[in-house]
Amino acid sequence: MVVEEIPKETLLWMYETMVKIRVHEEKVAELFAQGKIPGFVHLYVGEEAVAVGVMANLRKDDFITSTHRGHGHYIAKGGCIEASMAELFGKKTGICKGKGGSMHIADLDIGELGANGIVGGGIPHAVGAGLGIKLNGLDSVAVAFFGEGASNQQNFHEGINIASIWKLPVVFVCENNLYQISLPYSKQQAIKSVAERGKAYGIPGVAVDGQDVLAVYEVAKEAIERARRGEGPTLIEVKTYRFRGHFEGDPEVYRSKDEVEWWKKNKDPIKLFEEKLLSKGIATKEELDAIWEKVKREIEDAVKFAEESPWPTKEDVVEDVFSTPTKGVLVWQW
Amino acid sequence: MAVVREITFAQALNEALDYEMAKDEKVVVMGEDVGVYGGIYGVTAGLYDKYGPERVRDTPIAESGFIGTSVGAAATGLLRPVVELMFIDFLGVAYDQIYNQAAKMRYMFGGKAKIPMVLRTTCGAGFSAAAQHSQSLHALFVHVPGLKVVMPSTPYDAKGLLISSIEDDDPVVFIEHKGLYAIKGPVPEEPYSIPLGEADVKKEGKDVTIVATAAMVHKSLEVAKKLEEEGISVEVVDPRTLVPLDVDTILNSIKKTGRLVVVDEGYPRCGFATDIAALAVSRAFDALKAPVKIITPPATPVPFSPALEKEWIPSSEKIEKAVREVL
Ligand SMILES: Cc1ncc(C[n+]2csc(CCOP(=O)(O)OP(=O)(O)O)c2C)c(N)n1
Numbered sequence: 001m002v003v004e005e006i007p008k009e010t011l012l013w014m015y016e017t018m019v020k021i022r023v024h025e026e027k028v029a030e031l032f033a034q035g036k037i038p039g040f041v042h043l044y045v046g047e048e049a050v051a052v053g054v055m056a057n058l059r060k061d062d063f064i065t066s067t068h069r070g071h072g073h074y075i076a077k078g079g080c081i082e083a084s085m086a087e088l089f090g091k092k093t094g095i096c097k098g099k100g101g102s103m104h105i106a107d108l109d110i111g112e113l114g115a116n117g118i119v120g121g122g123i124p125h126a127v128g129a130g131l132g133i134k135l136n137g138l139d140s141v142a143v144a145f146f147g148e149g150a151s152n153q154q155n156f157h158e159g160i161n162i163a164s165i166w167k168l169p170v171v172f173v174c175e176n177n178l179y180q181i182s183l184p185y186s187k188q189q190a191i192k193s194v195a196e197r198g199k200a201y202g203i204p205g206v207a208v209d210g211q212d213v214l215a216v217y218e219v220a221k222e223a224i225e226r227a228r229r230g231e232g233p234t235l236i237e238v239k240t241y242r243f244r245g246h247f248e249g250d251p252e253v254y255r256s257k258d259e260v261e262w263w264k265k266n267k268d269p270i271k272l273f274e275e276k277l278l279s280k281g282i283a284t285k286e287e288l289d290a291i292w293e294k295v296k297r298e299i300e301d302a303v304k305f306a307e308e309s310p311w312p313t314k315e316d317v318v319e320d321v322f323s324t325p326t327k328g329v330l331v332w333q334w
Numbered sequence: 335m336a337v338v339r340e341i342t343f344a345q346a347l348n349e350a351l352d353y354e355m356a357k358d359e360k361v362v363v364m365g366e367d368v369g370v371y372g373g374i375y376g377v378t379a380g381l382y383d384k385y386g387p388e389r390v391r392d393t394p395i396a397e398s399g400f401i402g403t404s405v406g407a408a409a410t411g412l413l414r415p416v417v418e419l420m421f422i423d424f425l426g427v428a429y430d431q432i433y434n435q436a437a438k439m440r441y442m443f444g445g446k447a448k449i450p451m452v453l454r455t456t457c458g459a460g461f462s463a464a465a466q467h468s469q470s471l472h473a474l475f476v477h478v479p480g481l482k483v484v485m486p487s488t489p490y491d492a493k494g495l496l497i498s499s500i501e502d503d504d505p506v507v508f509i510e511h512k513g514l515y516a517i518k519g520p521v522p523e524e525p526y527s528i529p530l531g532e533a534d535v536k537k538e539g540k541d542v543t544i545v546a547t548a549a550m551v552h553k554s555l556e557v558a559k560k561l562e563e564e565g566i567s568v569e570v571v572d573p574r575t576l577v578p579l580d581v582d583t584i585l586n587s588i589k590k591t592g593r594l595v596v597v598d599e600g601y602p603r604c605g606f607a608t609d610i611a612a613l614a615v616s617r618a619f620d621a622l623k624a625p626v627k628i629i630t631p632p633a634t635p636v637p638f639s640p641a642l643e644k645e646w647i648p649s650s651e652k653i654e655k656a657v658r659e660v661l
Contacts (some may be wrong), residue, residue: 063410097444104442113409114443118434124399125435128406132413135362135388142406154427158399165394320445321479324503328531328578331479334616 001218003280011282012291014056014213018048018270019295021072024081025244027299028071028088032248036307037088041102044072046243049269050175051076053216053238054143057224063111063129063142065122069175069242070115073145074105077112085302091309098312099320111140120146120153123172127159130168130233141169141227148237149180151194160235164201169227171220172235175210177242182254195237203233210240211267214276241267338520346489346521347377347454347510350496351416353525355385358414361500362407364391364400365418365454374420375456375515397428401453405436408451408505416500419455422471422509429474436505437480448503452496457485458511458549458599459647465635468643470548470599473606475507476576482506482530483576487551489519491574494528502530511548511599531578535587539569542657543587545610546570546597550648554597557653568657576606584610585618592623593660597653602630627656 003011025043032041044051047069055076058064066073074084080095084105087094094100095107106114113129116122126144133140150156151174163170174194178185191197198205204226208219216238223234241263245252252260277283318331341349354361363378363385369392372379382390393400397419404415419425425432432453439447459468475483482504486492492510499506536551537558546554551572558568571587573579588594594614598607611626629648637643 065406095444096442096446099444100442106439106443106446108409108411108443108446113406114439114447116435118430121402121430121435122406124402124431125406125409127399128403128408128415129410129412131362131403132407132410136412138412154396154398155402155431158394158396159402161394162396162399162403166391320441322482322504323440323445323448326482326502326531326575326578327529328533328575328580330482330531330578332579 001214003214003276003282006217008282010056011277014052014217015273015277015283015288016291016295017052017076018213018273019291020298021048021051021075022270023295023299024071024075027303029244029248031303038090039101041248042069042246043244043248044069046263046269047175047177047210047240048072049213049216049273050173050210050238050240053213054173054220056217057221058143059140060110062140063113063126065113065126065142065144066115067122067146067150068103068115068117068119069147070105071102074107074112074115078110079105079107079112081298081302082305085306086309089306089309090311091306092312092316093305093309097316097320120150120155122146123150123155124159124162126170127163127168130163130170131166133169139228141171141224143171143173145173145175147180148174148176148185148194149188151197152188160201160203160233163233164203167230167232169230170233171223171227172233174235174237175240176237177240179246179254181246184254193237195235198235203235205235205237207237207239210238211269211272213269213273338522340518341489341521342516342518343489343492344376344515346493347496348379349521350493350500351378351381352384354497354500355381355389360412360414361416362389362391362413363416363418364393364404366393366395366420368392368418373418375512378418397424398431401428402431402435404451405431405449408449409439409447411448414450414500416452416454419453421467422455422457423466423469425455425471425474432475432481432507433478437478440504441480449505450503452499452506452508454508454510456510456512458513459636459643460513462638462640462643464638468636472509472576473600473604476606476609477604480505481577483509484530484574485509485548485576486574487514487548487572489517489521491528491534493521494526495530495574497525498527498530501527509548513549528574530575531580532575533571533573533580533583535569535583536572537568537570539567539591541567541591542593542595542660543569543571543591544595544597544653544657545584546572547576547606548599550597550599553648553650554653557650557657561654561657566657566661581613584613588614588618589621592621594622595627595629595653595656595660597629597648599648600630602628602633605630624660627660629653629656
């Protein structure tokens with residue numbers, strides 16, 4: 001899509017949000033290395049254009065479901081970075097009160113139905129959101145994000161089939177970053193492209209360059225508008241690449257340094273978008289630099305908030321299991 | 335007093351569904367063959383004609399997909415799905431959506447999510463349906479925090495508990511024993527609810543407590559009736575909901591009688607019966623006058639041959655023997 005067709009405000013939001021994800025993730029890598037963030041951390045560096053290109057078409061009343069690599073989706077959907085940073089630290093002020101961590105960042109208030117520690121697990125949740133939207137006569141949509149590895153999992157096939165037969169307003173966004181931990185795409189499935197799987201379910205399947213945020217934006221726009229019109233789901237395969245290991249601490253024995261460097265040098269989504277914004281005269285270097293500075297301060301503030309926040313207390317362990325109180329013993333402790 | 339009509343367990347469930355669907359547009363029913371067919375046990379009969387294909391949805395054979403769809407729909411707050419898993423034995427193909435997704439979302443999301451859904455499913459042996467269609471796997475749900483688990487034994491309880499389950503904002507697994515669908519009992523026409531977490535003393539007694547679930551409640555009542563003639567007074571406690579568990583009623587009964595037999599159709603290891611036995615010995619040990627007896631099937635898959643299956647299912651004879659042994 002040509003930049004002239006998109007409002008400048010949207011373009012700058014896209015740029016700023018990509019930068020926000022990049023700076024956030026690099027900061028998280030640093031904090032993880034320092035031992036400040038516990039657990040598993042899967043970063044989104046290199047894939048920023050996917051979340052941003054899709055989310056630029058979404059409203060607050062649209063739903064998304066996310067993956068173990070979910071920080072980017074959350075940020076692009078409009079999540080609060082202070083609250084998610086505190087969550088990564090396991091603090092009481094975290095978006096999930098320190099009970100979910102990196103793999104379970106969720107915020108139902110902004111339609112983020114949850115990152116998921118189970119590969120493929122969230123896909124049918126988007127289908128359910130789509131069903132709720134349809135039966136309530138709303139014009140919202142639900143977007144399921146998942147990796148190409150997840151596209152071999154039952155929930156992908158069952159979920160996409162249900163959405164297709166029921167014509168639900170769901171968009172399936174497969175982030176094909178070429179690796180399922182160490183297993184390359186060519187050894188995961190015999191077809192050339194995940195997008196081909198759309199055919200098996202009678203829905204459009206489109207592949208797009210995931211390092212070009214405008215290309216993602218355009219394809220997502222069409223699929224989301226189609227869903228809003230009641231014409232049913234679309235499968236989008238976004239060809240992308242993760243610049244970092246599968247998780248922090250991954251020795252990355254399965255791919256060469258040269259390969260990673262090539263992608264960083266030639267296919268960095270932020271650099272590519274920046275060149276476009278500058279060459280088309282949409283923004284000046286100074287404007288873009290100011291965005292980086294602003295974002296860095298924001299992330300630093302979030303880290304400070306997280307570091308200064310209190311830990312949850314021992315009473316919190318048994319809170320939040322159930323929502324409707326009932327008679328009898330609900331939370332068992334001998 | 336007005337005579338209360340008698341209807342079957344299946345009809346009682348149907349009335350609860352009908353009432354909830356009429357009351358709240360958000361309640362939708364889905365599962366395999368729940369539409370025109372009315373459910374393979376007839377529980378959803380007539381709902382399709384009344385509420386239409388949008389709210390009574392036949393699904394493809396995609397248990398993980400449609401149970402996951404219910405989880406997502408519930409999480410949005412836009413729907414309150416009642417989803418049917420034809421046989422509890424099929425739980426394995428969809429278990430992740432139940433124990434990792436529905437059960438954990440609220441906690442993992444720091445209390446922000448509500449998952450108002452009911453998973454209805456069937457359990458129970460006795461039909462020569464062999465090992466993949468006869469299990470009572472309720473312990474697998476009880477084991478996992480975050481799920482409420484209901485297991486009624488009478489038509490009256492079935493209606494009142496299903497109404498409560500649908501109105502509850504948490505994920506509820508509602509387990510129906512196949513052997514109970516056809517039994518009849520008094521059920522008021524008007525809607526009523528039975529709170530989750532309230533056990534029912536199905537028969538009062540002084541000498542022995544039997545804690546029994548689902549179809550085993552009826553067998554235990556038969557035994558109690560028989561023993562009554564000999565002057566042995568048996569109390570039969572039906573927990574009705576396994577999570578939350580009415581610990582007080584169970585412990586009070588054990589403290590009163592001093593003797594406990596637990597009867598359950600689930601497998602013996604790490605099962606519901608062992609759970610109740612552990613409760614008794616850890617919380618009412620001083621009251622016990624004899625070792626606790628547990629009656630369950632043996633730890634084998636459910637056999638096909640009627641001759642073998644009869645041996646496998648806890649029998650009245652075994653229950654009676656256990657009661658005599660603790661006396
Ligand atoms: C059901 C399940 N199986 C395996 C895993 C372990 N695991 C976590 S991420 C991952 C790879 C996922 O690959 P993909 O879907 O392509 O997403 P990516 O990590 O590339 O973003 C695996 C195998 C898991 N979390 N859940």
